Amino acid sequence: MSSTLADALSAHVQGPVLVPGAPGYDDEVAAFNLAARIRPDVVVGATGVADVVAAVRAAREHRVPLRVQSTGHGAERPVTSGVLVTTRRLDEVVVDPASRTATVGAGARWGAVVERTAEHGLVPVVGSSSNVGVVGFLLGGGLGPLARSHGFGSDRLLSATVVTGTGDVVEADDGEHADLLWALRGGDAVPGVVVAVRIALVEVPALYAGALVFDTPHVETVLRGWLDWTAHADDLTTTSAAVVRMPPIDAVPEPLRGRTVLSLRVARPGPVDAGERAAAPLRALAPAMIDGLGPLAARDSDRIHGDPTAPAPVWTGGALLAGAADGFADAWLDTVGPGTEHPFVAVELRHVAGAGGRASGADAVAGRDAAFTLGLVSVGPEARASGPGAAERVLAAVAPWLADEANPNMSGALPGRWRADVAARLDEVRRRYDPDDVLGSRAAVPSGVH
Incomplete structure (x- = not known):
């Protein structure tokens, strides 16, 4: 299965497509958490949106799960089959000081964003470490040293480019696909692969x-x-x-x-x-x-x-x-x-x-x-x-x-838990954008509490 799937992906993907034992495979799947077992059948090193689309569509066609990894800080659960898409190459950071926003690729770490925004007297609302990936932090909500003064990092998520579980590319903001953006702001497992986000920046002069x-x-x-x-x-x-x-x-x-x-x-x-x-x-x-x-x-x-x-x-x-x-x-x-x-x-x-x-x-x-x-x-x-x-x-x-x-x-490795109404709405969004659950966002449906 892995060789057949890899051949199918190689025909449509510009980045590396690797199977276990291939040169570069171990480096491509390596997570920051060395205790994590990350051994997919195929790993795709995405170089752009088209690579992500090809990976999602191939996984859906071959009926295998697809998972996503950027820096690997959140690698708590094993990946032992299917397709892994690594986004580390999608690391562009573009700052617009006039609007006090930054557009950030899914593979970027907060450190790269801080370095670029500081030139303009601006900073993002980050966690305790700028070594972690931007997208994973935002998807979980994101709390850091400015939690009481500036709230959650996801409060500054303005829009996102997402490849859904059906392989479609959508731009989610408060006007279009607002339900998806709602889920991206703290909903954790989402029914798509986030390839870029646009975030609001803040001034912290002292x-x-x-x-x-x-x-x-x-x-x-x-x-x-x-x-x-x-x-x-x-x-x-x-x-x-x-x-x-x-x-x-x-x-x-x-x-x-x-x-x-x-x-x-x-x-x-x-x-x-x-x-x-x-x-x-x-x-x-x-x-x-x-x-x-x-x-x-x-x-x-x-x-x-x-x-x-x-x-x-x-x-x-x-x-x-x-x-x-x-x-x-x-x-x-x-x-x-x-x-x-x-x-x-x-x-x-x-x-x-x-x-x-x-x-x-x-x-x-x-x-x-x-x-x-x-x-x-x-x-x-x-x-x-x-x-x-x-x-x-x-x-x-x-x-x-x-x-x-x-x-x-x-x-960490323990499950998230949402209010019952939020959990139900998350499930609706996941079913809408990933009806076949290619990304496994419903594999651990958040339990509702009242």
């Missing part, structure tokens, strides 16, 4: 940001103090608290090596003096090992979280919290605090209630009403084996505080 790092004896005090502080935080200040187990390796600064620390991340657009006032109560919680707060160019926001940039085998999981009062800190520290047994190198809480909950509703984003995100990260060869069971124990411990919905970008 940013006060960075991280405070606290040693093990202060983790509990700072975690509790931060949670209390979030109850009165202003809507411009976005913070997160991560308990991190620093590995005993040379790449880690000597004071942190082998330590369990709490990294308290802060980002606030606006004047430096206002940022210092907002962060003062956090600085006062305990003596910091490292005080990295200060003025920061918006284009350098990666420094706030310091997410890894090198591929590694990982397992990530997460959930949303409706709140974190009435005993939550006890449950969290008893389960993942210093001295507890679990496989995670980092466990994080992000305070996100704010602008993200105030959008127009013209989207399928899950979790706008959540107060916090909860993230779990396990790294290493055993991550995929140990992560799921440990995550179940963590979620069980904090079950009273979990939100009804689950945002797919923040859930």
Whole structure:
């Protein structure tokens, strides 16, 4: 089957068409998450819209599944058959400073967009890492260091060029194919291959940001103090608290090596003096090992979280919290605090209630009403084996505080979860644009909650 399908595709595709064992196949299918098993029957390295159309139509004709990969950051589920379309070559970024917009190819990473937009004093609303792909971030909603001040990244998605599951090319915006654009704004699995997006940009002329790092004896005090502080935080200040187990390796600064620390991340657009006032109560919680707060160019926001940039085998999981009062800190520290047994190198809480909950509703984003995100990260060869069971124990411990919905970008390998009305509408859109479910967008239909 693979050779027949590859021959059919090669006749219509300009980019590489590769089967297992062929030179270049392993590099073409490689994901950022090295724990992911990505071994399709055929991989198509798309060089343009026509290549994507040919791949979708061939998959539909041969009745095999088609999947899409850009950077491979979201590679949590295995791909062991069918066609994989890689979009990394579709990486053009065109900025229109007059309209404060950028048109971005599906293979671009946020770093490339930031580099181009910064020339014009503009930035996109990105996540904690600009190394991730633009499209995957937007499809899940997209939360980052500016979550409270600027909301979800998908709030800035203006239009998209999509090859649907029937092999048709459509331009989805608020006028044409508005139902598809609605699904693209946070609906995660979509009934087509996104080949380009147009996004709105924002001005962030000043940013006060960075991280405070606290040693093990202060983790509990700072975690509790931060949670209390979030109850009165202003809507411009976005913070997160991560308990991190620093590995005993040379790449880690000597004071942190082998330590369990709490990294308290802060980002606030606006004047430096206002940022210092907002962060003062956090600085006062305990003596910091490292005080990295200060003025920061918006284009350098990666420094706030310091997410890894090198591929590694990982397992990530997460959930949303409706709140974190009435005993939550006890449950969290008893389960993942210093001295507890679990496989995670980092466990994080992000305070996100704010602008993200105030959008127009013209989207399928899950979790706008959540107060916090909860993230779990396990790294290493055993991550995929140990992560799921440990995550179940963590979620069980904090079950009273979990939100009804689950945002797919923040859930990692765990499923997203939408309100029942949103889930039903997503299913309708998926059936309309991909009636044969070529892209498998209905393979894991989001469960509805009331």
